[in-house]
Amino acid sequence: MRTIVITGGTDGMGAALARHFLAAGDRVVVLGRSRAKFDTLLAGVARESPSAPSRAEFIATDLSLVQDSRRAIDQLRREHGRVDALILAASFIRQRRHVTSEGHEASWSLFFLSKYLFVTGLADLLRTADRPIVVNTAVPGARADAIDFDDLEMVGGFTFTRSNAQQRRANELLGILATGQNPALGYITWGPARLVRTGFAGEVGIGMKLAAALLAPLLGQRAEKAVRPIIDLVDAPTPGRAAYRGAKPRPLTASVQDGQDAARLATAVTASL
Numbered sequence: 001m002r003t004i005v006i007t008g009g010t011d012g013m014g015a016a017l018a019r020h021f022l023a024a025g026d027r028v029v030v031l032g033r034s035r036a037k038f039d040t041l042l043a044g045v046a047r048e049s050p051s052a053p054s055r056a057e058f059i060a061t062d063l064s065l066v067q068d069s070r071r072a073i074d075q076l077r078r079e080h081g082r083v084d085a086l087i088l089a090a091s092f093i094r095q096r097r098h099v100t101s102e103g104h105e106a107s108w109s110l111f112f113l114s115k116y117l118f119v120t121g122l123a124d125l126l127r128t129a130d131r132p133i134v135v136n137t138a139v140p141g142a143r144a145d146a147i148d149f150d151d152l153e154m155v156g157g158f159t160f161t162r163s164n165a166q167q168r169r170a171n172e173l174l175g176i177l178a179t180g181q182n183p184a185l186g187y188i189t190w191g192p193a194r195l196v197r198t199g200f201a202g203e204v205g206i207g208m209k210l211a212a213a214l215l216a217p218l219l220g221q222r223a224e225k226a227v228r229p230i231i232d233l234v235d236a237p238t239p240g241r242a243a244y245r246g247a248k249p250r251p252l253t254a255s256v257q258d259g260q261d262a263a264r265l266a267t268a269v270t271a272s273l
């Protein structure tokens with residue numbers, strides 16, 4: 001039986017994936033803040049797949065906090081000997097800079113530091129799988145110069161656009177680090193082909209709220225449909241890095257500069273944790 005770990009698995013696309021893999025007979029570990037959402041999800045799946053509750057696990061955690069991420073990783077390491085697929089889908093959109101109780105910029109912490117900790121902290125459990133895969137729902141294609149190495153937490157000049165581009169680029173570089181250490185690992189940076197009708201959890205201004213409320217029902221895809229390409233990737237993993245929008249592959253660069261930036265990022269992040 002595969003073990004599939006899904007951060008942000010209580011809602012949106014993460015929940016659609018959790019429902020699918022539980023119905024398919026996998027062991028699924030869901031991470032999120034809301035046990036109530038997990039209970040609702042599980043009750044729904046259990047109606048069709050009575051054995052799902054025995055294969056489902058919930059870890060309540062706030063992944064914008066480094067200590068919570070570390071605790072969740074320790075729990076996974078204690079309770080599981082192998083992880084076949086790690087799907088990183090936790091999301092909380094903040095348009096303004098916000099500092100966590102630990103002193104980290106919240107979006108950087110949730111969208112990158114936590115993912116860095118999961119990918120590195122579960123590396124040996126992934127190595128134990130025959131064909132391990134990480135699917136990181138960070139939309140690929142950010143500019144190569146999107147990272148401000150001198151101010152990763154954007155104390156100066158924070159904008160939503162800059163913060164979003166930086167974490168996306170950092171998550172691509174994380175793939176270089178992860179596959180460099182484990183060539184058998186598949187590491188995918190993935191974004192949906194178009195808007196997906198999800199919770200869009202976050203603290204955003206009226207403009208973004210209105211856009212989500214008006215556009216998502218009109219133009220948005222259902223989460224179940226949007227995640228179909230992720231399911232296909234997890235079911236047939238291939239080693240190495242790749243990037244997708246929906247089911248469509250996107251080009252990836254692997255220049256000397258990318259390798260140097262990945263190493264620089266790892267050094268800076270390790271020092272900040």
Ligand SMILES: NC(=O)c1ccc[n+]([C@@H]2O[C@H](COP(=O)([O-])OP(=O)(O)OC[C@H]3O[C@@H](n4cnc5c(N)ncnc54)[C@H](OP(=O)(O)O)[C@@H]3O)[C@@H](O)[C@H]2O)c1
Pocket residue numbers: 007008009010011012013014015031032033034035037061062063064065088089090091092110137138139191192194195196197198199200201
């Ligand atoms: N929807 C789109 O159109 C779209 C477009 C581009 C990219 N994406 C990307 O796709 C991924 C999934 O997005 P989505 O729209 O499906 O998200 P969503 O519906 O807003 O769900 C977010 C998930 O993250 C969890 N979460 C939020 N803050 C958390 C925290 N601090 N600690 C732990 N878990 C937390 C939520 O669970 P709890 O409430 O239980 O904490 C929930 O399960 C994200 O990476 C997003 O950037 C989405």
